Structures are given as structure tokens and as C-alpha cells.
Amino acid sequence: MHPRLTVVSHPLVQHKLTLMRRRETSTGEFRRLAREVALLMAYEVTRDLRLEQVPVETPLEPMMAPALAGKKLCIVSILRAGAGLAEGMLDLVPSARVGHIGLYRDPATLVPVEYYLKLPEDVAERPVILVDPMLATGHSAAAAVGRLKMAGCQDLRFACLLAAPEGLEVLAEAHPDVEVFTCAVDRELDEHAYIRPGLGDAGDRLFGTK
Ligand code: URA
Numbered sequence: 001m002h003p004r005l006t007v008v009s010h011p012l013v014q015h016k017l018t019l020m021r022r023r024e025t026s027t028g029e030f031r032r033l034a035r036e037v038a039l040l041m042a043y044e045v046t047r048d049l050r051l052e053q054v055p056v057e058t059p060l061e062p063m064m065a066p067a068l069a070g071k072k073l074c075i076v077s078i079l080r081a082g083a084g085l086a087e088g089m090l091d092l093v094p095s096a097r098v099g100h101i102g103l104y105r106d107p108a109t110l111v112p113v114e115y116y117l118k119l120p121e122d123v124a125e126r127p128v129i130l131v132d133p134m135l136a137t138g139h140s141a142a143a144a145v146g147r148l149k150m151a152g153c154q155d156l157r158f159a160c161l162l163a164a165p166e167g168l169e170v171l172a173e174a175h176p177d178v179e180v181f182t183c184a185v186d187r188e189l190d191e192h193a194y195i196r197p198g199l200g201d202a203g204d205r206l207f208g209t210k
Helices: 011-021 027-045 082-092 139-150 165-174 202-207
Strands: 005-007 051-057 062-068 074-078 097-105 112-118 128-131 156-159 179-182
Touching (some): 011 027, 027 082, 027 128, 027 179, 027 202, 074 082, 082 128, 082 202, 139 156
Parallel strands (some): 074 097, 128 156, 156 179
Antiparallel strands (some): 051 062, 097 112
């Protein structure tokens, strides 16, 4: 499926994801759950960040203690639904920088076209977490990863709530080096590129649009 796939199986994540899948879950509740799940995912996605020993003074004595090494994380959200996950990750890593990438699919060629990009100037020197709730066809995620690599990013991870096997294949083919984190791998994509059983349109459910 993908050589570097982690399914975040923590019971709290799984329970909250089930609540998000329910048709009757309200917009407000869905948004709150997305934020909570993203925070819990961030714990897993950042597990291998580098540490260095720094001097600190406790109230009792000086010591060397671990602290995050290097430049601060950058969370890049794929517009628009990625914003729902970025918020939760920022709850856990409030000093992270934030980038945005907007892509739409050209109706004639079906190729993702970039319409917006704003990244920190020094994004190439930062660990980057790219977020989008649904890895469906995988084309947007693959294009966004490609764009971040063009910007020089080397330490890249992708996080989503749900993945379709088809999307994982596309991402594995294009970017086998990028670690992928998801809460579940669902059965399939339908003819409208919705993930089944899925949770519906993540953007609509987050923002109350239809
Ligand atoms: N995007 C969504 O929001 N939902 C899907 O099921 C697939 C893509």
C-alpha cells in the first residue's frame, strides 16, 4: 500500500473518528473532533523529531535536559479542509510555522493546478507536516508534496484522517520516501472519488457548507 504508512490506532483516536463518521454529528462537533484527533495525531507524527541537550537551571541545580533541535516545525495545510487539522496540531505545537497550498483539479485534464501558495521563507530547513483530512485519489497530496520538494523541503510527513487504498498507491508511487500517517484505511473510492465508507465531504462537514 505504502512503504512508510502508520495507522494511528490509539483508542481515543479511533473512538473520535467513529463519532466523526456518524451522519448525525453536527458541524460544531465535527470541527471540535477534527481538532482533537489532529492534536493526538501530532503526538504520533512528531515522535521522531530530533532532540539536543540544553542547559537549564531547576530550582535546585543546573542540568542538561532534552529540547527540540533545529528550526521549528512547519505545518502545511492543503486548502481548504486541511485547516481543520492544522488547528489541532497547533494546539500541541503552538510555535510551529504554518503554510498553505491551494490546488484545484483542471476539469479537462484532471491534473491538480496550484492557485495559492504561501510558505515560510526558510521552509526547506524545517520539518514539514502536510495535512489534508482525506487521502482520496492521492493526486492533490502527491502534487502538494512535489511542490514542497521543489521548495527544497527534505523532512516531510503527510497526515490525514482517512485514506483510500487508491490514494496510498498514488502517493507511494510518486513519493515513497514520505511518511504517511492516517487514522484508518477505508475500503475504496467510489465513482465520485469519495472514500467509502468514509465520513462524507470533510470540507463541507468542517465548515457547514453543502
Ligand atoms: N474528499 C472528501 O472530503 N471526502 C472524500 O470522501 C473524498 C475526498
